[in-house]
Amino acid sequence: MHQFTRLDGPVPVVSLIDERLSTTTICLASRYGAQQDPAGQCGLAHVLEHVVMSSPVGGVPSLSEHVERLGGHANAETGLDRMLFYAQVHPDDAEDVTGLLYQAALQPRWDEDVLEREKRAVFQELAAAAADPSDVVQDAFLAHLFPGHPLGHPVGGTRTDVERFSTTSVAAAHRERLLTASLSVIVVGPGLPRTANPLAAGMDLQTLTAIGTTAAALPPSPPPGPPEAVRWPAEFAWVCAGARSVPDHDPRRPHFNVLAQLLGASPSSLLYRRLRGEAGLAYTFQSWNRGYADTGAWRVLAGVEPGNGDAVLDVIRAALDEIARHGPDPDDLASARRQEQMRVLTAVDSPLDCARYLALRSSGFASWSPTDEVAYIEAVNADDVRKAATRIRDGFRAVASPAAP
Numbered sequence: 001m002h003q004f005t006r007l008d009g010p011v012p013v014v015s016l017i018d019e020r021l022s023t024t025t026i027c028l029a030s031r032y033g034a035q036q037d038p039a040g041q042c043g044l045a046h047v048l049e050h051v052v053m054s055s056p057v058g059g060v061p062s063l064s065e066h067v068e069r070l071g072g073h074a075n076a077e078t079g080l081d082r083m084l085f086y087a088q089v090h091p092d093d094a095e096d097v098t099g100l101l102y103q104a105a106l107q108p109r110w111d112e113d114v115l116e117r118e119k120r121a122v123f124q125e126l127a128a129a130a131a132d133p134s135d136v137v138q139d140a141f142l143a144h145l146f147p148g149h150p151l152g153h154p155v156g157g158t159r160t161d162v163e164r165f166s167t168t169s170v171a172a173a174h175r176e177r178l179l180t181a182s183l184s185v186i187v188v189g190p191g192l193p194r195t196a197n198p199l200a201a202g203m204d205l206q207t208l209t210a211i212g213t214t215a216a217a218l219p220p221s222p223p224p225g226p227p228e229a230v231r232w233p234a235e236f237a238w239v240c241a242g243a244r245s246v247p248d249h250d251p252r253r254p255h256f257n258v259l260a261q262l263l264g265a266s267p268s269s270l271l272y273r274r275l276r277g278e279a280g281l282a283y284t285f286q287s288w289n290r291g292y293a294d295t296g297a298w299r300v301l302a303g304v305e306p307g308n309g310d311a312v313l314d315v316i317r318a319a320l321d322e323i324a325r326h327g328p329d330p331d332d333l334a335s336a337r338r339q340e341q342m343r344v345l346t347a348v349d350s351p352l353d354c355a356r357y358l359a360l361r362s363s364g365f366a367s368w369s370p371t372d373e374v375a376y377i378e379a380v381n382a383d384d385v386r387k388a389a390t391r392i393r394d395g396f397r398a399v400a401s402p403a404a405p
Contacts, residue, residue: 002348004369010208011198014358015187016348016370023072024094024189025351026196027086028105029359032181034157035080035150035218035292037173043122043157044173046078047165050118052085052174055111057104063087067097073352078155081248081292083178084359088352095193098185099201105183106198106207108174110167119162126156134238134301137401141240144399145297147225150218179207180214188355221295227397231404232309239309241316242299243395245388248291254340254376255384256289256298259392261336261343262328262385263287263300263319268335270323271300275315281308298392304400313398320396323389327382336385340377344370 002018037044053064053076060066063085067074072089085105089097129135139154146152187196195201198208224244245256263271264287275282285302304312328336347357348370361368 012184019190021190024091025088025355027186027355027359030083032178033081034155042161049076049078063104098193099195102201133401137238137240140399182212186355186358188351230400233404237400239400241398243392245296245298255388258380259388260287261339320393324393327386
């Protein structure tokens with residue numbers, strides 16, 4: 001059996017210890033994300049993430065290269081409201097790698113050559129995303145849902161902004177934003193490395209006392225723009241549809257997660273039966289909910305053939321309206337709850353997925369645990385889901401990509 005614990009301190013350490021595991025995964029999770037990028041510097045957090053993972057650290061060329069040479073896996077990701085830096089290694093290497101992970105994230109070395117190399121990598125990422133309509137449509141949907149707000153800006157940034165970044169601006173973002181944002185460490189493995197304690201990892205007190213001292217002030221989320229008619233192209237398109245939900249730590253968050261399962265891609269879902277089984281309108285689609293600091297976004301993403309777009313949206317609206325007016329079918333609700341619980345349990349069963357999941361979920365919950373999450377989901381009732389569906393139905397809007405000229 002595993003043991004889930006949380007140790008408080010300047011850097012809280014959340015651990016899931018299971019002696020049966022043969023790898024150790026360490027994840028540093030920062031509450032600094034793309035929505036805190038300064039005006040005119042869209043993509044700064046994303047570039048900083050690249051530099052942290054690729055700069056020399058300790059006596060090795062980079063954290064990424066060192067971990068991979070050990071046979072492990074290292075990566076990082078930037079979201080709208082957080083950054084994750086993680087490594088999965090043999091337990092014998094966990095203490096060394098945990099210390100290097102701290103050094104890379106909290107005490108990076110600034111190198112102009114590394115920055116220019118990573119900017120080129122970001123340009124390639126941006127080009128790949130721009131060529132994928134399923135990526136473009138999600139950015140366009142959030143821009144419509146949060147007009148003029150940092151939540152509506154692309155996480156990866158824009159080429160124009162990224163081109164202007166220098167080691168000075170990246171170092172300032174690290175010093176003023178990453179180092180002062182809340183930080184936590186998540187460990188999933190057979191034991192807790194000694195260096196999970198930042199002092200044991202050699203971090204200086206001045207650095208540690210700055211962590212969590214400021215939370216970047218964000219403007220309140222403006223009202224979403226009015227729903228607009230979707231501009232359908234004369235070709236296969238992706239459509240993203242939905243509405244605002246609730247913040248990440250709102251107790252109603254599981255209600256919207258269960259609604260996403262009710263209208264998800266599983267053959268057991270209501271939307272699958274209506275959209276694919278009965279109407280035959282969409283081969284591929286998915287639904288999910290994502291909470292942020294003071295709001296959230298519930299979405300359906302679907303691939304749509306020419307001429308079928310409005311019919312697809314009609315089916316989605318009708319399914320939402322059915323649940324909003326009558327509540328979910330009891331068997332459908334039980335299935336959706338079970339699927340959402342299994343999503344949690346499946347994540348916990350995979351060490352790397354578990355560390356990422358704990359990083360996303362545990363910050364801000366002094367007593368939260370995966371067991372608690374399963375219990376929250378079990379408590380979701382028909383009226384909870386009905387109210388969630390009503391909120392999404394009433395705020396419903398959609399965007400397609402590529403859009404008709």
